[in-house]
Amino acid sequence: MGAFGQDIKYGIRMLLKSPGLSIVATVALALGIGANTAIFSVVNAVLLKPLPFPNSDALMRVYEKDQTRGLLRGAYSYPNFFDLREQNHVFEHVAAYHDGDFILTGRGEPVRISGGVVTADLFSVL
Secondary structure (H helix, E strand, O other), X not given: OHHHHHHHHHHHHHHHHOHHHHHHHHHHHHHHHHXXXXXXXXXXXXXXXXXXXXXXXXXXXXXXXEOOOOEEEEOXXXXXXXXXXXXXXXOOOOOOEEEEEEEEOOOXXXXXXXXXXXXXXXXXXX
16 A cells, blocks of 8 residues: 555646646646547447337337438328238338427427327337
């Protein structure tokens, strides 16, 4: 324990000897640790944690390829979704949703809100 105490005293003396370098090093460490924590939080929430639904590993998202607009992950039109649901022999259930912004009007000023249009069976699927 004696050698460790001497090392701490030596470190403090060196930090006090050049305060400018000490401040720059401390700020650099703080920014690095903060950025690392923020990135890990996003990766953990998006990639590592499972979805908050039972049997979430069995959920799939299906896209439609839209060659006219060059989209590899286009949204299904409702007629195509109904055809997919009727001709489905693979999935246990098929549901659809479309998210977007909506304008809520009524009393007072109109308000923009985020929401979604879903099929009736979406919540039973989840």
